[in-house]
Amino acid sequence: MQPENENKLARQAEQDGSSRKKAVHSQASVIQIHPAGERIHPKKAEGRFAKLRILAVLATQFVFYVIPWFNWSGRQAVLFDIPDRHFYIFGLSLGMGDLIYLALLLMICAFGLFWWTTIAGRLWCGYSCPQTVYTEIMLWIDNLVEGDRNKRLKLEKAPWNFEKIRIKATKYLLIFLFCAWTGITFAGWFNPIREFVPALFTFNAGGGAIFAAAFYGFVTFFFAHIMREKVCLHMCPYARFQSAMFDKDTLIISYDVERGELRGARKKNVDPKEAGLGDCINCAMCVQVCPVGIDIRNGLQYQCIGCAACIDACDEIMDKMNYPRGLIRYTTEGALEHEYEEKDIKKRLKRPRVAGYGAVLAVVVIAFLVGISHRKMVEVDILKDRGVMVRENSKGWLENAYNLRIINNSEREQVLTASVSGFEDIALTGLPEDGIKIAPRETVTVPVQVSTIPEYADKGSHPLQFTFRYHESGAEEQTVITEDAVFIGE
Ligand code: SF4
Ligand code: SF4
Incomplete structure (x- = not known):
């Protein structure tokens, strides 16, 4: 036309x-x-x-x-290593045990986009x-x-x-x-x-x-x-x-x-x-x-x-x-x-929808930062061996079996020792006395046994506490983590 x-x-x-x-x-x-x-x-x-x-x-x-x-600490600064199931983002190294942080990062991206879309x-x-x-x-x-x-x-x-x-x-x-x-x-x-x-x-x-x-x-x-x-x-x-x-x-x-x-x-x-x-x-x-x-x-x-x-x-x-x-x-x-006038558009940022998305975003960011700053380099999951409820060992003590799933989230070899408490006489076997070495980013499962004198462990479940100490190979400083478990009595 x-x-x-x-x-x-x-x-x-x-x-x-x-x-x-x-x-x-x-x-x-x-x-x-x-x-x-x-x-x-x-x-x-x-x-x-x-x-x-x-x-x-x-x-x-x-x-x-x-x-x-770019390189960072001797490796690629950002690398999503799928075969090794490990993600590196500058100083942050996330393994399979850290999926929660990856989920939080995705949530930050999503809510950041929602918040930004509402504004801009x-x-x-x-x-x-x-x-x-x-x-x-x-x-x-x-x-x-x-x-x-x-x-x-x-x-x-x-x-x-x-x-x-x-x-x-x-x-x-x-x-x-x-x-x-x-x-x-x-x-x-x-x-x-x-x-x-x-x-x-x-x-x-x-x-x-x-x-x-x-x-x-x-x-x-x-x-x-x-x-x-x-x-x-x-x-x-x-x-x-x-x-x-x-x-x-x-x-x-x-x-x-x-x-x-x-x-x-x-x-x-x-x-x-x-x-x-x-x-x-x-x-x-x-x-x-x-x-x-x-x-x-x-x-x-x-x-x-x-x-x-x-x-x-x-x-x-x-x-x-x-x-x-x-x-x-x-x-x-x-x-x-x-x-309202165009010059007042900036003032319209203060509105419930922007505040709502902003608040959710802030919560997720804080959760991510708090979680990541308290993240342990080594994590231990205690899994009760369901195949063996309770048995008597060669000393005549009652014994329970557990599997320790030890995850090394760090990029250094870690050495881990363990002790257990809960009864006056109690013993932990299965781990080397000078500790178990876990390679960087490795997950190992170790079977261990806890035993005690039969009169301490009558029928039913009794609370136990595992104490793990780990340190980097060659370093002195130790980190202590405690985990609760139960002991099944006779
Ligand atoms: S809006 Fe502007 S660019 Fe579009 S047709 Fe009119 S004068 Fe041309
Ligand atoms: S901003 Fe203008 S040019 Fe760009 S997609 Fe929209 S209508 Fe088309």
Whole structure:
């Protein structure tokens, strides 16, 4: 539809007495920039939010590509060692006995996201979600090799010739290299990367690591290059349930209907008020830059990933027209409906929903910090041997059998000794007198026996207390832990 015709229809709507909101959704407002079913080729947006997105991509990708190469205390700083069932996160070393801390870390991420979404809407999606970030990188490659939107559209329609093959081959070579390196890096989070990468190039890498690299490389290609915005539109569950976290005070990106309507083309020197127009010149730049292909002027839509490209595009137009910036801007529904002024948006942080998610997040963070600071390097589980309830040993004492499951959570060899109390005469056998040595991150199960004089242990169960002392091999300082158990009498 030509701008002149749109303008005419919009004016007609006003003359007919339609409200401004109606006009927004009138036929005049419908602009089909990205034909349904066809690949979206967004125009490159430039401006302050585009710069922020570049910074976000660089920051997140620095974490992803560079952190695995850092060492910490002589090993990879961050390593999720699945075969060894041990995770290392800088100074933190978590084994299978520490699943609770991993669960708490996941809960912190989840509640942190809920809390952040309630405050800032889809800021996470727009700037740091891996799908957005990798799609953005793919768009950089598109732009670099094929040019901006118009050139890409022209290339799509052009017949296959040498030039088109050359451009496409160059693009896919870059995409292949990028996806391959992404896959290799991903595998390096789970396998020592300083060994894995040289082994890969000398054909000595393990099959599991090669599979992880190839799989993640393909996943990157498929989701970031082939699927792109379709993941956000049709597959991402977060896009669906985040509306439950939104309220009237959540930060959103919105088109200012009151200011923008009636939209329509006009010359730069025409006074919009005199022409009966709002500030939207209906240039559709906001639609052209949108990576998910929506028109923000149709209101808040679940497809919007909050990337702010439309803000940059519209601000540029406003500058050219000498209109104030912010026809599309970060705001809240409450501010748009004049429940409070835009300058008071920050004050709306103090509301029950934000406080609720914040409180839950704080509880989980405190639980994690307290737990991790009180975490024992060695843990002992006392398991009663159910096959042997009570028996008489060679001394004529009553004896119960137990299995001690000893978990060394540390990265140093630990030496553990044990004693038991509960009766006046009591003996513990099964452990070497100078202690049992447990290798770093090892779990061992040791059968032990507790015995006592029969007259102390009449029928029924009697409380016992095990005392364990452990220390690092070669070190003097001991840590003491006590565990309760029961002794079954005659
Ligand atoms: S970029 Fe701004 S002026 Fe142009 S159509 Fe979008 S809202 Fe209207
Ligand atoms: S509507 Fe604007 S903020 Fe939302 S996805 Fe499109 S360009 Fe990004």
